[in-house]
Amino acid sequence: MKNFVATALNAAQVKGASYADVRLDERVQQDITVKNGQLAAVSDDASEGLGVRVLVDGAWGFAGSARLDENEVELVVERAIRIARASARARSVPVDLGPPVTSRGHYRTPVERDPFTVPLSEKVELLLRADQAMGSVKGVTIREGSMEFIRQKKVFASTEGALTEQELFESGAGIEATATSPDEVQNRSYPNSFGRHQGAAGYEYITALQLDRHGQRIGEEAVALLSADQCPSGVKTLILDASQVALQVHESCGHPTELDRVFGMEAAYAGTSFMTPEKLRHLQYGSPKVTITADALTPTGLGTFGWDDEGVPAQRSFLIQEGLFVGYLTSRETASVLGQQSNGTMRADGWNRIPLIRMTNVNLEPGDSSLEQMIAETKDGIYMETNRSWSIDDKRLNFQFGTQLAYEILNGKRGRLLKNATYAGITPEFWNSCDAVAGKSEWRVWGLANCGKGQPPQVAHVAHGAAPTRFQNVRVGILK
Amino acid sequence: MKSMEVSRLTDTGELKDFISGVLQRSPAQQTEVMVTEWDSALTRFANNGIHQNVAERNVSVRVKVVKDGKTGVASINQMNQAAASDVLNRAIAIADLQPKGEVVPMPGPAPAQPVEAWSDATAAATPEERADFVEAICVKAGHAGLKAFGAYSTSAGQLAIANSLGVFHHHRSTQATVNAVIMGDAGSGYADRGAVDVGELDRDELATEVIDKAKRNQNAQPVEPGDYEVVLEEYAVAEMLEFMSFMGFSALAAQEERSFMRLDERITGENVSIWDNALDLSGLPVSFDFEGVPKQRVDLITRGVARGLVYDQLTAQRAGRQSTGHGLPAPNTEGPFAVNLFMEPGTTAKAELLSDIKRGIWVTRFWYVRIVHPKASIITGMTREGTFLIENGRITRPVKDLRFTQSILDALNGTLALSRTTKLQIGEYIGASRVPAIRLKAFTFTS
Numbered sequence: 001m002k003n004f005v006a007t008a009l010n011a012a013q014v015k016g017a018s019y020a021d022v023r024l025d026e027r028v029q030q031d032i033t034v035k036n037g038q039l040a041a042v043s044d045d046a047s048e049g050l051g052v053r054v055l056v057d058g059a060w061g062f063a064g065s066a067r068l069d070e071n072e073v074e075l076v077v078e079r080a081i082r083i084a085r086a087s088a089r090a091r092s093v094p095v096d097l098g099p100p101v102t103s104r105g106h107y108r109t110p111v112e113r114d115p116f117t118v119p120l121s122e123k124v125e126l127l128l129r130a131d132q133a134m135g136s137v138k139g140v141t142i143r144e145g146s147m148e149f150i151r152q153k154k155v156f157a158s159t160e161g162a163l164t165e166q167e168l169f170e171s172g173a174g175i176e177a178t179a180t181s182p183d184e185v186q187n188r189s190y191p192n193s194f195g196r197h198q199g200a201a202g203y204e205y206i207t208a209l210q211l212d213r214h215g216q217r218i219g220e221e222a223v224a225l226l227s228a229d230q231c232p233s234g235v236k237t238l239i240l241d242a243s244q245v246a247l248q249v250h251e252s253c254g255h256p257t258e259l260d261r262v263f264g265m266e267a268a269y270a271g272t273s274f275m276t277p278e279k280l281r282h283l284q285y286g287s288p289k290v291t292i293t294a295d296a297l298t299p300t301g302l303g304t305f306g307w308d309d310e311g312v313p314a315q316r317s318f319l320i321q322e323g324l325f326v327g328y329l330t331s332r333e334t335a336s337v338l339g340q341q342s343n344g345t346m347r348a349d350g351w352n353r354i355p356l357i358r359m360t361n362v363n364l365e366p367g368d369s370s371l372e373q374m375i376a377e378t379k380d381g382i383y384m385e386t387n388r389s390w391s392i393d394d395k396r397l398n399f400q401f402g403t404q405l406a407y408e409i410l411n412g413k414r415g416r417l418l419k420n421a422t423y424a425g426i427t428p429e430f431w432n433s434c435d436a437v438a439g440k441s442e443w444r445v446w447g448l449a450n451c452g453k454g455q456p457p458q459v460a461h462v463a464h465g466a467a468p469t470r471f472q473n474v475r476v477g478i479l480k
Numbered sequence: 481m482k483s484m485e486v487s488r489l490t491d492t493g494e495l496k497d498f499i500s501g502v503l504q505r506s507p508a509q510q511t512e513v514m515v516t517e518w519d520s521a522l523t524r525f526a527n528n529g530i531h532q533n534v535a536e537r538n539v540s541v542r543v544k545v546v547k548d549g550k551t552g553v554a555s556i557n558q559m560n561q562a563a564a565s566d567v568l569n570r571a572i573a574i575a576d577l578q579p580k581g582e583v584v585p586m587p588g589p590a591p592a593q594p595v596e597a598w599s600d601a602t603a604a605a606t607p608e609e610r611a612d613f614v615e616a617i618c619v620k621a622g623h624a625g626l627k628a629f630g631a632y633s634t635s636a637g638q639l640a641i642a643n644s645l646g647v648f649h650h651h652r653s654t655q656a657t658v659n660a661v662i663m664g665d666a667g668s669g670y671a672d673r674g675a676v677d678v679g680e681l682d683r684d685e686l687a688t689e690v691i692d693k694a695k696r697n698q699n700a701q702p703v704e705p706g707d708y709e710v711v712l713e714e715y716a717v718a719e720m721l722e723f724m725s726f727m728g729f730s731a732l733a734a735q736e737e738r739s740f741m742r743l744d745e746r747i748t749g750e751n752v753s754i755w756d757n758a759l760d761l762s763g764l765p766v767s768f769d770f771e772g773v774p775k776q777r778v779d780l781i782t783r784g785v786a787r788g789l790v791y792d793q794l795t796a797q798r799a800g801r802q803s804t805g806h807g808l809p810a811p812n813t814e815g816p817f818a819v820n821l822f823m824e825p826g827t828t829a830k831a832e833l834l835s836d837i838k839r840g841i842w843v844t845r846f847w848y849v850r851i852v853h854p855k856a857s858i859i860t861g862m863t864r865e866g867t868f869l870i871e872n873g874r875i876t877r878p879v880k881d882l883r884f885t886q887s888i889l890d891a892l893n894g895t896l897a898l899s900r901t902t903k904l905q906i907g908e909y910i911g912a913s914r915v916p917a918i919r920l921k922a923f924t925f926t927s
Contacts, residue, residue, distance in 0.1 A: 042574045046556045066557045087530040090618060265531055354534055422860075455532075
């Protein structure tokens with residue numbers, strides 16, 4: 001397989017590429033779904049291929065193929081070169097990658113128990129136990145649990161001399177209980193929503209979730225939500241659980257700090273960003289309680305690796321420091337425009353896609369409060385937990401989120417259960433209203449395995465460290 | 481040079497032999513093989529120049545086996561004898577290792593109505609042709625003092641599905657799509673096009689529409705949120721229909737009591753009819769689904785009354801009826817999916833939809849739509865790239881993008897008019913909708 005790398009790089013140089021990189025990517029994925037007491041789906045998917053990215057006359061070309069033989073590799077290179085020459089006819093400014101990247105080495109996700117060695121029966125039995133726990137609650141109409149395991153072997157090499165090999169693992173699982181009435185559908189899920197809680201780890205990550213211990217609770221909550229009061233409309237203090245904070249960080253800080261968006265490279269699809277370069281080191285993005293880092297070294301984070309897909313080493317950098325906007329997520333090409341060097345965030349969704357700037361682990365650093373303390377200090381507020389819906393405009397300013405569950409907070413105490421809770425805001429106003437972030441003991445890394453970007457579409461697996469967080473004067477209860 | 485670029489797909493005979501080989505080799509009681517192969521390219525542009533330009537050739541071989549009442553599914557992206565053995569063995573191993581579950585019945589052979597969805601010109605499109613197309617849009621934008629952003633893609637593919645009960649279906653298709661955002665210093669416009677045949681994409685007409693929209697959408701000022709009469713262009717209507725499909729048109733959603741569909745009740749205005757028809761050549765046609773069942777037309781909402789749902793093999797078995805040909809690839813826990821939607825046009829010229837509106841909003845497209853309340857069909861999202869205030873029957877000024885939170889059924893209940901023309905909107909991942917622009921009595925903008 002690795003012979004193909006040398007073949008491709010040589011061919012690219014001979015055919016006129018000023019720069020070329022090659023990625024060999026081999027991925028296996030197992031998905032298991034249990035639904036209503038039955039094993040509903042098990043699949044085992046394998047994909048491998050080679051992608052070649054070249055620069056010719058200052059313009060990019062990329063081609064990939066699943067077919068791995070010498071002849072096809074030559075054809076792929078030829079295609080990439082021809083595409084780059086076509087790009088050069090209509091490019092705006094020549095690509096400048098900045099200083100060369102010559103990383104070399106091996107990286108493997110730390111794994112205690114390789115998930116692909118765990119018997120299928122053990123995985124299914126755990127999901128069935130959790131399913132049974134949900135089913136013990138009268139009124140739960142749909143029970144679903146799932147697991148996903150991924151092993152990806154990547155080889156990256158470039159004409160600058162970089163050669164890295166990585167073996168990356170992911171393990172994820174989650175359960176969800178649904179209760180329905182003629183007018184309502186209410187879901188509760190654990191540990192997160194929209195499928196699973198996923199991390200760069202082995203099967204030990206699944207075991208630690210103790211799915212079966214949470215089945216009954218979420219079942220009871222789903223049923224209780226059917227008869228809960230509607231979340232009231234108004235402007236209130238808002239406390240978010242850590243998983244919802246993670247998504248809030250993702251949408252309102254992670255995406256707008258992607259420098260390719262800022263430069264318009266995603267304008268026709270994912271959008272642009274309000275965090276334009278003249279605001280760098282000037283915009284008070286949030287309150288002094290808000291420090292957000294991009295940290296590809298965070299243990300178990302889905303954005304943790306050895307090198308990005310340009311060969312840049314994994315690293316930690318600040319995006320927001322005590323509320324001040326101080327940095328972007330960058331690539332070699334975009335960083336050089338600002339006179340910077342890449343902070344290693346380029347990742348591709350497989351061999352058949354080019355790398356794009358993707359969040360690594362974009363973390364809201366822990367504060368010094370606690371959920372208990374935040375509630376005790378709140379006179380009139382709402383506590384919201386576990387995402388149900390999310391939407392934000394194309395500049396990442398105007399957002400509205402909904403959560404599965406909410407509680408009223410009155411005079412420092414948690415009150416009645418509320419359903420269909422939503423909140424909305426404008427990004428800098430919202431983060432500047434942040435007056436408390438819980439501490440390390442409540443801080444967790446939340447994996448999001450469904451981040452869409454790019455044309456053709458790519459899905460990235462990213463993560464966010466977060467803890468319960470409080471915001472003041474937030475508009476809640478938007479539901480016609 | 482041109483011949484080198486022609487999309488390279490496996491010969492149909494070779495494909496059939498490969499699939500037959502897997503079926504013959506399988507020791508399972510029932511086996512299904514699905515092969516999807518595609519050769520696609522996409523040229524992306526920003527700031528009036530090409531900045532990303534890609535191509536891929538890929539294949540997916542998906543094998544489902546049913547053995548002793550247990551089902552296993554495996555896939556691989558290689559099509560050779562070693563891959564065939566590997567994928568079959570993995571599917572068998574999965575089946576052997578698991579407890580018995582609910583078995584989704586495989587369909588028997590049934591004739592599928594052939595549909596043409598192939599264009600030699602699309603399959604043979606070159607990088608130079610894509611660059612020329614893009615460059616023309618960029619030059620026009622530049623001459624207007626604006627900047628162009630977007631993507632232009634061409635692809636060719638084939639889908640074959642066969643099972644051990646004798647089903648074999650094969651479909652070749654091509655697709656060409658282009659979307660463009662044109663930006664000025666203080667606003668932007670949007671347009672897109674899609675077709676089976678690349679020759680149907682008229683770059684000058686597209687550029688004229690989007691540049692005009694961008695010019696008119698400069699220096700937008702805010703407007704008070706609230707309930708407005710609206711005109712939704714086809715871009716927004718198609719997205720609304722896709723969310724209806726996702727939330728309510730599936731038999732599984734109905735069986736699980738998640739759907740807003742109340743069959744035989746009036747749920748929208750009487751001038752609203754929506755159906756799914758993958759056999760209509762004016763859509764993005766395909767003659768069978770991912771389970772190998774021939775496609776059927778399904779009337780979903782007829783003159784405002786909920787009339788039907790789409791079924792796959794599992795939901796049909798549970799309902800004691802036949803699949804309508806809306807199954808997704810195995811293993812599928814999401815249920816059937818209507819992805820070839822049509823909305824009946826009206827009699828009004830699109831430009832006249834606003835003529836009686838005293839004060840309303842013209843919406844070009846939606847962005848980041850998400851479900852807030854599935855049973856009440858409530859969605860939220862933003863308007864984007866062309867939101868205008870309508871006063872006394874004409875557009876008077878652009879307004880800043882608005883967030884809406886709105887029940888789709890409530891909105892369609894107030895359908896006042898539909899354009900007599902329709903537009904094909906190709907979905908991002910699968911399928912397409914052909915829809916008119918519509919005028920609605922009330923739409924709630926929340927911020």
